[in-house]
Amino acid sequence: MPVRDLTSDDHVSYRRLSSGAFGGSPPDPEPRPFTPGEIPIGVDSSALPGGADGVIAAGARIRRDRITWGEGAEIACGGIGGLAVHPAHRGGGLFGELIMEILARCDAEGMPVSMLYPSNPSIYRRFGYQVVASLHSIIVPLLDLQQLPRVPGRRLVPVTEETMPRVRALYRELTAGDNAMLLREGPLFPEGLPSDGWSALLLVDDSGTDHGYVSWNRVPSSERGYGLQIHELLGRTREDRIALLGSLASWSTVLEHVCLRLRTDDPVLDVLPGAGSRPTPDPIPLLMMRVIDTAAALEARRAPAGLAGSFRLVVEDATVPAGICRAGGAWVVAAADGTISAEPTEDAGTADGGTVRLSIHAASLLLVGGRTIADARRLGLEVEADAEAGRLLDALLAGPRPSVLDAF
Ligand SMILES: CC(C)(COP(=O)(O)OP(=O)(O)OC[C@H]1O[C@@H](n2cnc3c(N)ncnc32)[C@H](O)[C@@H]1OP(=O)(O)O)[C@@H](O)C(=O)NCCC(=O)NCCS
Incomplete structure (x- = not known):
């Protein structure tokens, strides 16, 4: 079944397929180009028996995203x-x-x-994708936030078309040390304010330096039990997060609760003053990732300062035929002077520093960073590791656990 690139002539048919599957309004009947930030691919019904x-x-669409990959x-x-x-x-x-075409295309690109x-993780898992994070939101009583102290030397500035670039710059700066956060670059993230109803405040000091921001949409509180959907609350310091969180208490005359979207191990949790927060009743979105090119995924990461050594890494990818992508194989992985190298090896013998052998699922979990071989074993993923090699792999991949916030 030939999978081909879709063009602007296919835009309406593709939108009809996707709105039919996911809901949403029917497509505009005018042909439009797909955004250059995505690679749209598809199969013609007419190429199939009985097709139209x-x-x-x-x-499907493959987004050309860039994400953070550990410190710097x-x-x-x-x-x-x-x-x-x-x-049909x-x-x-x-x-x-x-999926096979997507893996090959990601590799080629x-x-x-x-x-x-995923809306159904199991169908992706069989092709090597692994759940690496779950994305939580909590409902916070504003009564709790009224207990927060005022932070001196900080004031709030409305976010407008003009000040929006400062929000983008803060987002990049304050998530730069995370794993897997989208960089939110164009064309998928165009300049300007994100959407109607989106509001935000910048937190600045007396000299006008930016220290953080909070962004939200006002939503009907009777439907959900909260009246503000807080998309992001990012502050440079603990005090900045207290100032931003405390500013939300001003809504208590019209609202009782706000919903706060969180990063994995979000530092804002450490400044919540009360214990009255609760999870939202909605399903918890899961994030799945898959390694496409093991050597490139390793070499893109910086090695922690002072860490040196080498070991043999074998990734066994039994989920797709050989040659679809470069996830499976054997490499000598070496760390020195803050960099990581991964040279392919045919050598099945014992390497200096020992060997780590990972299934594709263990590799997809671990190579994103922030997890250890012990975590992979706890999930029942296949890992064999000589002690010294395992310690080096864990040290190379140390960092925050992965986290994604999909948009401003
Ligand atoms: C989910 C979807 C993409 C599957 O497409 P499909 O071409 O019918 O799937 P396939 O025939 O290739 O089947 C792949 C496997 O997934 C399984 N599968 C398909 N739909 C499934 C479902 N809804 N629940 C559980 N398993 C499912 C099939 O049983 C098959 O397993 P098998 O090989 O052991 O028989 C399709 O049903 C669809 O478009 N659904 C609506 C949109 C959607 O859910 N998209 C995915 C969003 S993340």
């Missing part, structure tokens, strides 16, 4: 969006065809990792 002309049987590093990432198979063609293996938010 002008219908896309299966389609970045990596290209193929984010999968809008993957759907037409109801389901159950015939088109999903697998699309120089994207060493891929990520997605």
Whole structure:
């Protein structure tokens, strides 16, 4: 079944497929180009037995994202969006065809990792994707926030078209040490204010230096039990986070609760003054990732200062045929002077420093960073590691656990 690149002529048919699968308004009947930030691919219904002309049987978009990759590093990432198979063609293996093409395409486009938010993790897992994070939001009573002390030397500034670049700069600066945070670059993240109803405040000091921001949408509180959806609360210091969180208490005349979207191990949790917060009743979004090119994923990361050594790494990728992408293989991985190298090796013998052998799922979990071989074993993922090699791999991949906030 030929998977091909979709063009502007396919835009309406693809949108019909995706809005049919996920809901949402029917597409604008005018053909439009896809955004250059995405690679749209699909299969024609007419290429399948009993198929119809002008219908896309299966389609998906590969986002050209860049994400943080541990302290001070970045990596290209193929984010999968809008993957759907037409109801007439389901159950015939088109999903697998699309995923295989996505993996090959990410590899060809120089994207060493891929990520997605699955609605059904098990179908992606069989192709090597691994759940690496879950994304939580909490409902916070404003009564709790009224206990926060006033922070001297800080004031709030409205975010406008003009001040929006300062929010973007703060986002980049304050998430630069995280793993897997989107860099939010154009064309997928165009300049300007994000959307109607989106509001934000910058936190500045007396000299006008920016220290953080909080962004939200006002939502009908009767429907959800909270009246503000806080998208992000990022502060440079603990005091800055207290100032931003405390500023939300001003809503207590009209609202009782706000909903706060969190990063993994979000530092804002450490400044919540009360214990009255509770999880939202919504399903918890999961984040899955997959290694596409093991050597490139390792070499993109910086080695912790002072760490030196080498070991043999074997990644066994039994989920896709050999040659689809460069996740599976054997490498001599070496760390020195803050860099990591991964040279392919045919040598099956004992390497200096020992060997670590990972299934694709263990590799997809560990190579994002912030996890250890012990974590992979706890999940029942296949790992064999000589003690010294395992310690070096863990030390190389140390850092915060992965986290993604999809948009401003
Ligand atoms: C989910 C979807 C993409 C599957 O496409 P498909 O072409 O029918 O899937 P395939 O025929 O290739 O089947 C792949 C495997 O997934 C399984 N599968 C398919 N749909 C499934 C479902 N809803 N729940 C659980 N397993 C499912 C199939 O049983 C098959 O397993 P098998 O190989 O052991 O038989 C398709 O049903 C669809 O478009 N659904 C609506 C949109 C959607 O959910 N997209 C994914 C968003 S993350």
